Amino acid sequence: MSYLTPKHEQLARQQQSSFMQWFGQLPFDRKIAAIGVSLTIGVTCAAASWTQFASDRIYFCIRTPHQELRCVDKNNRPYRITLWHWQQWQKDGMPTVVVPNEGISPKGLVKATNPYKPLWAMGAFVGFATAGWMLRHLQDTERQLANFQTVAEKRDYARAELKAQSGLLDDYRAVAVKQVELQTELELIANDHTVDIQKAEILGETEIKITQIEANDAVFEAETAGMSEQQKQEYINFLRSSKTPYLQGSQTLQGTVDPSDKVEGSEDKEARLESENTGGEISETTQNRTSSNDASPTLEPLNRILGAKRSTLIVGGTGAGKSVTESYMLNRFSKRFPQADVWAIAQKNDSFCGLDKKGRVLLFDPLEPQLAMAAIDQVYNSYDQRRRVPEHRRYEFEHQPVRLILADWHSIYETCKDEAWFQPYLKKISTIITVGRELNVCLIIDTQSFNLAALGIGDSNIRKNLYIIAQGNYNVEADGTVNDSYGVLYNLITNAKIVEDAVLRSSLKERFTDLKSQSKQLGQPLIFISVDPMQLDILPDITSYKPGIKPAIQLDTVSPEYLDNLLKLEFDIDLSTTSINSLLNQTTNHRVDENAIDDNQASPDIKLTEIQTKLVDYLKGKGAKTPRQIKQNAGNKFKGISEAQIRDELNLLVQKEKVICAGEDSYRLVD
Numbered sequence: 001m002s003y004l005t006p007k008h009e010q011l012a013r014q015q016q017s018s019f020m021q022w023f024g025q026l027p028f029d030r031k032i033a034a035i036g037v038s039l040t041i042g043v044t045c046a047a048a049s050w051t052q053f054a055s056d057r058i059y060f061c062i063r064t065p066h067q068e069l070r071c072v073d074k075n076n077r078p079y080r081i082t083l084w085h086w087q088q089w090q091k092d093g094m095p096t097v098v099v100p101n102e103g104i105s106p107k108g109l110v111k112a113t114n115p116y117k118p119l120w121a122m123g124a125f126v127g128f129a130t131a132g133w134m135l136r137h138l139q140d141t142e143r144q145l146a147n148f149q150t151v152a153e154k155r156d157y158a159r160a161e162l163k164a165q166s167g168l169l170d171d172y173r174a175v176a177v178k179q180v181e182l183q184t185e186l187e188l189i190a191n192d193h194t195v196d197i198q199k200a201e202i203l204g205e206t207e208i209k210i211t212q213i214e215a216n217d218a219v220f221e222a223e224t225a226g227m228s229e230q231q232k233q234e235y236i237n238f239l240r241s242s243k244t245p246y247l248q249g250s251q252t253l254q255g256t257v258d259p260s261d262k263v264e265g266s267e268d269k270e271a272r273l274e275s276e277n278t279g280g281e282i283s284e285t286t287q288n289r290t291s292s293n294d295a296s297p298t299l300e301p302l303n304r305i306l307g308a309k310r311s312t313l314i315v316g317g318t319g320a321g322k323s324v325t326e327s328y329m330l331n332r333f334s335k336r337f338p339q340a341d342v343w344a345i346a347q348k349n350d351s352f353c354g355l356d357k358k359g360r361v362l363l364f365d366p367l368e369p370q371l372a373m374a375a376i377d378q379v380y381n382s383y384d385q386r387r388r389v390p391e392h393r394r395y396e397f398e399h400q401p402v403r404l405i406l407a408d409w410h411s412i413y414e415t416c417k418d419e420a421w422f423q424p425y426l427k428k429i430s431t432i433i434t435v436g437r438e439l440n441v442c443l444i445i446d447t448q449s450f451n452l453a454a455l456g457i458g459d460s461n462i463r464k465n466l467y468i469i470a471q472g473n474y475n476v477e478a479d480g481t482v483n484d485s486y487g488v489l490y491n492l493i494t495n496a497k498i499v500e501d502a503v504l505r506s507s508l509k510e511r512f513t514d515l516k517s518q519s520k521q522l523g524q525p526l527i528f529i530s531v532d533p534m535q536l537d538i539l540p541d542i543t544s545y546k547p548g549i550k551p552a553i554q555l556d557t558v559s560p561e562y563l564d565n566l567l568k569l570e571f572d573i574d575l576s577t578t579s580i581n582s583l584l585n586q587t588t589n590h591r592v593d594e595n596a597i598d599d600n601q602a603s604p605d606i607k608l609t610e611i612q613t614k615l616v617d618y619l620k621g622k623g624a625k626t627p628r629q630i631k632q633n634a635g636n637k638f639k640g641i642s643e644a645q646i647r648d649e650l651n652l653l654v655q656k657e658k659v660i661c662a663g664e665d666s667y668r669l670v671d
Helices: 006-014 018-025 028-050 083-093 117-223 229-241 269-294 299-307 322-336 374-387 391-397 409-416 420-434 460-465 486-493 502-522 560-571 577-587 610-619 627-633 643-655
Strands: 057-063 080-082 098-100 311-316 341-346 361-363 402-406 441-447 466-472 474-476 482-484 526-529 535-538 659-663 666-669
Touching: 018 117, 028 117, 057 083, 080 083, 117 643, 299 322, 299 466, 299 526, 311 322, 311 486, 322 341, 322 402, 322 441, 322 466, 341 374, 361 627, 374 402, 374 420, 374 441, 409 441, 420 441, 460 466, 466 486, 486 502, 486 526, 502 526, 502 535, 610 643, 610 659, 610 666, 627 643, 643 659, 643 666
Parallel strands: 311 441, 311 466, 341 361, 341 402, 402 441
Antiparallel strands: 057 080, 057 098, 466 526, 474 482, 526 535, 659 666
């Protein structure tokens, strides 16, 4: 035993005995036997000391006045006294009426039957005391042992619990590994399908180009039918270089589509030189426009936002130019980070710089809104996987950004805000905004309101985790409708929660007033960027990044009448342009249907294929739809039919005047 202090050691040694040290070394069964023996001795001695008499006694009687002997008291107990007391009584003067009870013995004397009774009593005391001493020592030992056993039990319990937790963690690990493997397999399958779709699209484009070449060959053969090889060559040279009275100056048929063609006529030489110099300057300006715009002080903060790990809020009213700015940012972003994982949720089938061809653009359908939310799940799963990566490995995400584009998010939120299933998606969005930036997972939110509560993000402090880009513009539509979207921009720069410094707000307000008129004159939007330092300026011309398909250029120098006159003058061929156009139509991207009939021979009974009939039935009462929307919303009707096949059938319906093209790859029924 270890002692705490010298006093403790002294007291402990004073309480120790050799007997107890010997007793403490005995095994448990011998200790019990020793206690039993001691108790037996105590009980035996106690029994021996309890019975018989330890001294001599004299029985006596008292003589009454009637000379009678009275030898018992009222309780019928005999009068008796010890021999020593009898002798003392005699010495002190014993009354004469007291006489020995000779009925007991001749002198009334009865000898002691147990003269060692005190020794037996002492033996009983020693036996009981020793047994109690040994029992107390045994209890103290058991108490100490019980403490050790309690500690040992707790240790064993802790070991068992740790072992169970270890087994549970192994099970969790196995499940997590299975989930990752399953996710990887799903992504591989999705990538394989994407590759197959891209291959099919490439093969389709190849077939279209081959058909165009064959159609061009057919047109050429028709135009040169009956000519010799020399005549064909002369005809080709004539078409390439011949000057006609129907062209201006020195233009040729080849020159009308040749950008390097120069006007060489009878114009003034100085004007021609000036035109050449001006053309060179314009060409040089066109080539350097992109680089000069990129170096613009206004675009410099936008370029900084591209590589920043923070979500971006693009705010502006209708016609403010948000789509152009977003397209510019996305174009530059994809070039800087070609390995980026980008998804988009949109109301319209926009291309988003090719994301639609990769299957990364999910159209929001108010009738089935949950389908589009798969993009949020995909991005959140990427965030969830990255947050489990140890901190020392997160540098791997520097050049592997993940972005989610929420286009027209305000209208999407207003549609789904009261749905119970939508609340977890709002939590995912809030988590990505606040925590995702550390893992290079961010959002690009395109909306018409900078009120975060209207976006489903209740805490206004989250705004500090966002870059805010706001735009205002003024333009007049072709039908005369005026779009003045400066109001949202003005409300934003004068909001104390956005621009906290009162002096800066006043400065931005004055600058807004000065630049608004210039913006209207130039037709270029005003832009506010919250990157420190905040700035308000006129956005440079970035319309070259405007999404959408550019319209084909119509050459007004070549008309159907001109072609008719040319053929009549040169070859004396009376061929109407209608038949020529029917051949030229084969060179377009649309497949010619065998059932299609020439416009001049149109029949009231037009035969439709089964797919075309389904498309007509589906489009009834639904307005304009894209092939992708038709495939997504009516997949059960068009199983096994690709999006490209649906587009081809729609083009055939356009030829049959059942459907008209509403623009931007959308189609609707003829009214």
